[in-house]
Amino acid sequence: MTRYTLYIAVALWLAILAGLKLLVRPPMPASVLMIYMTLSTLGILVFVAANEERFGNFIAPLRAVFEGRAPRLVQVLVLAGIPLLLAWGAWLRTAPSSDAPFEPRVVHPEPPASFALHGRRIETAGLKNPLRVPDAAQLEKNTAEGKVIYYRNCFFCHGDTLRGDGHFSGAFSPIPANFRDVGTISMLQESFVFWRVSTGGLGLPRSATPWNSAMPVWQTMLTEEEIWKAILYIYAGSGSTPRTWEEEPKK
Amino acid sequence: MKVTIAKIFLFMLAVVSLYAYVGQLVPQFEEHPPKKKVITPQTTGDDLVAAGQEILRGKGGCLICHKDQERGNERGPDLRRAAGKAATRKPGIAAEAYLIESMVEPYAFIVEGYPKMMPPAMKPPASLSMAEVKAVVAYLQSLGGAEVTVSVQAGDVAAGKKAVGPVHRGRQLMDANGCLGCHKLAGEGGAVGPELTRVAERREPAKIAQKIADPKLWTAEGFQAGLMPPRPDLPEGDRQEIAAYLAGLSGKAYSPTGAASPWSHEGVRLGVVIAVFNTVMLLVLAWARSREKSPLSPGPSPIEGEGRNAAGDAT
């Protein structure tokens, strides 16, 4: 058994690679796969090297090859295989591809301290949804109005189920935000959403590649109140709650 | 030995380079601070209005005499109606041209009932460029609810007359913040507030710096209280620079970063601390030396002596 340490390690490595490549659906991006495989390699190597006996078993076959004690065929395979592997790697890196280049994009950039809305300056700090009133009936009414606004404006891209799968969604890259994803509106404050809706893709900072976002500047089409109502609806409709930093008010 | 050291050094370089390499793999972009607003011929519409509003409230110093809101000063005409009345003020001149003239050459036409006291906008203290004047006009037009007709030309951008030769930073700040709109300083400036050329003879520079932020501190005799707009938004350092400049005009030395009392001066305090520590150490040394030399005496036991010694030095 101990003679096979090296082979077990290689097999494990290949198994992890295959597992990540084949079992994770939708496929993970190459950058993440690279991180995961690097760390797995590191884990395997550190584990092997952390014990003298294991390490000895691990490098014994390698020593045999490089010191010329292994069978001739194995030596040839290894010595020819290493340059070939490197060449393959080099080819993979340099081969032309029709993929669009990497677009480093910060998904949730920091909101500005203030932004212009209908010619006024709005401070983002401490901004709250004025229509999120404690009165349940009133809140329901606001939300229902927000729903109408949503279906007249946002529905076409963000979709009926608020999953970002509206009729036009397939035409955009990046595709519209999925409000039911835990990583989107449920981890954001309403002030952030308000900023994004009001200023649209154009209002994004450079790090978030404003030229890539198809989100319209909604303040040119909706009033402030309408935007807040629509925000009420997307939270209610997707079954999420906005992020707050204060404790919930005691009821 | 040398080989091992070289190996370790190379190992460190490898580790450090690896980290720096990973740093290259993440997205690379620089983030620049928000640009200061510069008015160009491309600036139009809302941007021009916003720029004009900023000039009117800040650098231009217009609100010292005028008002653009319900509350404000009434030494000059109400600016909310300026654009609306511009067309009818002076016969034979269009509204836009009149507004520009009223700022660049304020004495060409004086609205009835107001004194002749407005400094020309393109000369100190405001020293606006034509582009900035036009931005203010754009704001005035927007205030009246009218369409913004004014537009900036390429030739307008050059700044107004600048002072020649080195200027004290405090003076620059006074010019930039419109102090001379009301105050006279070395023969220049308005007469709404008291002359400031020798003010540091009467007041302490530190108090002057405070007064800029909070004019309620005192009011000079013969002047109306509450006229001077408080400027707490000016950074502390800038106010100190102004105070230092005024102090200099009166022949006083005032460091913008330190008060005038000799004890509060950094160098003196540093010197005192150094001197105290060195003297104490020398005294202790002399005492220890004398104990070393003195013949054995049945005094306190050595342990106690040492203990006291160490503890004494430590405190």
Add this chain to the structure above:
Amino acid sequence: MARAIATSAFQALKGTYKGVVKISVLLVLTYLIAQGLNSFLPAADYRSALGLPNRVAVWAVAELHLMFAAFVLGVPIFALITEIIGVATREKRYDDLAREFTKLLAMAYTLTAVLGCVLLVLFIVLYPKFTGILSKIFKPTWIAYIVLIFGEVIVAYLYWYTWSLLQGVRKKWHLLLGLLVNLWGTALLFVADAWVTFMMSPAGIDDANNLVSLWGVIHNHTWMPINIHRLLANVAFGGAIVAAYAAVRFLNAKTDEERARFDWMGYVGSFIAIAAFIPLPFAGYWLGREIYQFSEQMGVSMMGGSFAWLWILQAMLIGSLFLASNFYLWLGMGRIPGAERYTKFQIGMMIVLTIGFIVWATPRSIIATGTEMSAMGGSHHPFLGLFGVMAAKNTAVNLMILTTFFSFMLYRRGNRIPIVPWAVAGKALQALAIAAAAAVVLGYGVYSYFVPSITRIGFSVYQVSAVLTSMALFVAIDIPLLKGAREIGAIRWGHIPARAQYALFFLAVSFTWLMGLMGYIRSGIRQHWHVYGRVMDESANAYTMAHGQATIIVSCIVVVFFLLVSVVFWLAARGGEPAESPAGEASAAKAAGSAA
């Protein structure tokens, strides 16, 4: 005899006075140079030095100064801990170890002070206006700082020079001196932190930046978290440098005796480093929380905005630190007879560590090409997205801490077999404690996906307390459990492969690099502000540079730091010990003997 003591006391005082003179001269020179340059150069708000961007110049010098300051604050803590262990265990090697490192202090203090003075000159010359504003707000504190520096130098020099004088019954006075050194050092740190944290989270000033309350200025949002964070990091840093020094000496050792000694020294250093490192993530979490409380915008720009990418680097560094420390411990178990009993746990621990590392390093904003993005259905991967958030990372790091702690405990009992009658029950209880903590961490980790964020933040507190409680419980059982335990064999110090020593050195380099990176992030999130939201940086270099450039600068700083540290070690090794003439030692020993 009393006379001999008086002589060596006089020698000690003389040595101490030398330090005072050194600091005095430095301070005077700095003051004169700074004032001279400032009045000689034309007045300006900003200047640049020798073509170097002013930001980079101040950054590099400040970071080096900070690293050395961490070193001179960390080493006395390390020395005091080992000295106390030496007194408690009556083993002379601990005392010698403490002494060996205290010897470095004189040289290291000088270097720190020189760097600090250069930094001060740079501040006054390159940022005259801003320095003016800051020094006005902090007027009373900086003179206190100078007084503290003198105090620190005097106490530290006395601590070193009285080492052989205050032995035996008088050891307690020496320990008191050691405590004073550390109290002084901590006070220094707290004062300097007030300046730094004020720039991040200003408080105590009114809208016009006028001073309202000095205590308010000092006691701002981030002051205490940074104090605690830096204090812990200093201990870890001191330990890591000691371990690195031991590693270098081990690799260069010629005899088995030397190897045994430096192997042991590396172990002690790494033990203290890792012990102080374990609570660091918690302190960091507190700091992050305070930053969010102070300004949400600053918090978002730190965690989610432009600096988010650097956290992947940080995750990589911390993960590597965990891997390297476990690696070292496991290799170390090879020299402990009987430790092979625990080899079987390694594979499970490695799986936890690797998976923890993977979760910990999963980026929140994933880099993806257009096709990959459309395949994922947006810029969020439905499955990887779960790992990108803080809840997953907290869970991962808590489990990694728990694993590393477990490694340590296995190492500790490597060659010992408990003989107390309740050994089986005790061990079972310990296993239960670890398992319960792991379950709590995992349980809350999973549950936190189903609750709103405000509740989720609270969960990390439960996770942390579960881990800390189980660790405390484990140790509380371990001490009586191993009392009088049967030893299988003595630890064969020195019988450890060279790669373990490289791991120790790697720990120190990574730790230093991490300090450099976190220092950059902490300072960088102010972006174009001197004092966040209050005083704007209007110089041409006020931009935030690309991450690649920043990491290269951090790397250069780390290399320079290690070169300077080796100079300190080399000079100290060459310089001998002035107070330790054989006669002095002998007389001190005699005096101690007679007193006893």
